[in-house]
Amino acid sequence: MIKDVIGQRYAKALYEIAEEKENVMELYKDLKAVLDVYTENEEFSNFINHPELTKNDRKKMLFRTFKENVNEESLMFLNYLIDKERLIYLDSISKEYLKIYYTKNNIIEVDATFSIEPNEGQKSRLKEKLKKMTSKEINLNVEIDKTILGGGILKIGDKIIDGSLKRQFEMLRTNL
Structure with a gap:
């Protein structure tokens, strides 16, 4: 504190x-x-x-x-x-x-986790979509975590969007 x-x-x-x-x-x-x-x-x-x-x-x-x-x-x-x-x-x-x-510069930091490294085109498209969604410039930090199996996880400020295959499998398992 x-x-x-x-x-x-x-x-x-x-x-x-x-x-x-x-x-x-x-x-x-x-x-x-x-x-x-x-x-x-x-x-x-x-x-x-x-x-x-x-x-x-x-x-x-x-x-x-x-x-x-x-x-x-x-x-x-x-x-x-x-x-x-x-x-x-x-x-x-x-x-x-x-x-x-x-x-002051209308920038937001986004932490993105994927199972494989996205290419520059994918990063660029993601940044553009996030820019439209947030109306802010995007500072994209990409991390690789093979344990998520596929898809991705986005952390935007205090929000987390978990679109990973691992999470989807976990949800499927709990619903069955």
Whole structure:
């Protein structure tokens, strides 16, 4: 709960600064890149948050890791989080920033799960149908899960549309 409140507060402040400096998209890309490394590399996140690591060492590590990939303002923000001992909330801050970005730019994130990888044409058609259905731009994340057997599962916000064969077989079994 406190994580969400802190994330919202810092994300809102960062977004307002980004709007003033007209680099919302650049900060969005930077935060996404940092978040990807932070969440996908457990060793990195454990190391950077290690209690025995000094603030200066954390700053140096972040600078070395991200200096080529993110702008100076993003690095300054990360340093600020380190100074305020809020780096552990980076995940929450980044997610809240992305929510603000999506809301202000009329974008919705859709998680789609299929048993096999859809081709580009199928992805494009799905995005167009979802765009008509939601009246929003679609950010489509595709995952593969062979256990669903066929069909697909869509997660749109807090709604789940389960059109998987696995679910249909389960429903058939309970009805028989």
